[in-house]
Amino acid sequence: MFEELRPQFPILRNRIYLYSCSQGAFSDAVEEGMNRYRESWRTSADPWQDWMGAYEDLRRKFAAFINAAPEEIAIVTSASAGINPIASALSFRQRDKVVMSEHEFPTVGQIWLAQQARGAKIRFLDHPATAECYAAAIDERTAIVPLTQVSYLDGFRADVGEITRIAHQRGALVFLDGFQDCGTRPVDVKALDVDFFVTGTLKYLLGPAGLAFLYVRRELIEKIHPVVTSWMAQRDVFAFDAKRLDPAPEARRFEGGSPPVPNIYMALPALDLLSRAGLDRIASHIETLARTFHEGAREMRIQSKTPRASVGPLIVLRSKDAPAMAARLTERGFVVSSRRDGVRFSFHLYNSLEDVHAALRALENNLDLMERE
Template sequence: MLTDEQVLELRSHFPILREKTYLYSCSQGALSDAVEGGMAEYAQSWRTSSAPWEEWMEAYEALRAAFAGFINARPDEVALVASASAGINPIANALCFNGRDKVVMSEYEFPTMGHIWLAQRPRGARVEFLEGVENTVPIESYRQAIDERTRVVPLTHVSFINGFRSDVAAITRLAHDCGALVFLDGYQDCGTRPLDVRELGVDFFVTGTLKYLLGPPGLAFLYVRRELVESLTPTITSWMAQRDVFAFRTRHLEPAAEARRFEGGTPAIPNIYMARPAIELLMRAGMDNVAAQIERLARAFREGARERGIATKTPPSSVGPLVVVRSRDAPAVVARLAARGIVVSARHDGVRFSFHVYNTMEDVHTALTALEENRDLMVRA
């Protein structure tokens, strides 16, 4: 657990925290001086290097290795892509749906998960959505839906809409027992706690840098379990996905033997320069410490909302980072809080309060006081 002094020191690296109560990491993480340093380093290399692409390809491979270490994967299991969608698409596109045509996912997945797998219907996929029950998805629903016709189970680690946390281990066991694959979307969790894809046992994992990884938009990571990499040949491909990138053989298609085979074209180098220091900053804080701080704040906020009689969408078992309260007019609440320097976001009837290691108990109290003052717009518990 970090001491108050350590949290204060960490906060000093995020200029916006001097001005705002920043509870917005589920949409965009705060900008640190470390990430600004990454931007400056990129500009410097572009301005001065006689062979910038050599440097930039080194930075790109270094980030792949750093992220692989962050999730306990191997570098050859990680692809750098432009967005989570750009990571999910080549996998959806490489899977076949004959024999096993079912795709089972809950209604709390991020929309892009629905859209990408629904787009596979002309290729034979049948998508079955599981209904949520009071902002949770009972494990029983997965048990009933997953069968020997199931190809893949896309699974959100934490739902963007209500903060519900999936039981990844249990659902993965159910899927694997039936021979189905699991595609974990970690976007709303990655960067908030230690993560071990091997221990979770999932087949695919995707996340992007812009939220809890505290980096820029325009960069995401796809993990593909080593045994699956070469069995999947996407028709969405690029020259950078080839075995020998710099052979420049237009007539010859030979996908890389590594997860790089799922990548698009020229990588977003500026984003790579910004993402690396962000991940290093988190690792220096220690992911166990990050998780402990987030859990403490999320629990206190949830409890505070309960005491004030404000309805919460997030189930008590979800220990952050996202806590969603129910409102009659969520965009109006966001606007009123913004006027007081509190940065939050709205989805449907929910106002999203998201906690990161740089937040404090004072932030929790500021947010709860603001909710109390806007009681007229909140749904009573």
């Protein structure tokens, strides 16, 4: 469907790229963004003025991308840097429980575990955690439910709508981690009704590492008083008054220091590329690839860790030795990754049905390393 875009991703000339769950493919558009940054640094008479323009431009574009308002977006350097200011500002006095799946990305588990020192009590749910599992665990003592939209380990998709409904009914907040989904289909944080949303640019948003976004629902922003802060998080950034702490009334109050300007320049064209391609079209393309791949693996009786009904983007197949299998695929020209006993096959707009068939052929020739039914 996106054949015309493939030449814009140089690595696709030499490799079959099924690695977007780790890092999206580098594009000419992103290279152009790097060049623009270099030129601005080299030639601008007022570089910080230009860079602050790009930074606000990115905030507006990302806000539109997830149907939020720009003031609800903080630009940060990692998902962790977005979650920490919220976790460290919550009081665990009235409500001390944090309920999450054991399949959260490690940083999420670790950030909330660190809050045990401030009174948080962490409850991990066994995987796969259905909405019923959350319903049984969330109660009037629950402060927050950190929730991964798509598991990085097996592509399992959480029932965000139902879990959020249950959490809110019981007065708990929901913090959605969209890192393994955002960029593959439309995201509407208002329709999802979550309180916080975090994602980074390096995977399906096709940007670099070192840049992430935190969304905070408007009504919550000023009720949360960050204890992790910076000069860039103040109401008037250019007041330059070390004796005054006056956090911005926008989500910017959760930001760290000087923004990651080079990364911002790279992320802007990547977001434009995705928006121009159309998130609905991207979602339906990914679904076709994921379903075809899953079906092919099923015909070979390879065990899948991902539920059969998956629409992608991540399909994980069980291997007897996943790192060895990933190494064999690398030798055959693929870019893939493995986690624990799973080999991860991740699909994005630049992948084609030929990529899917090539991956299936490679599996067929290496069945000795795959777990079969």
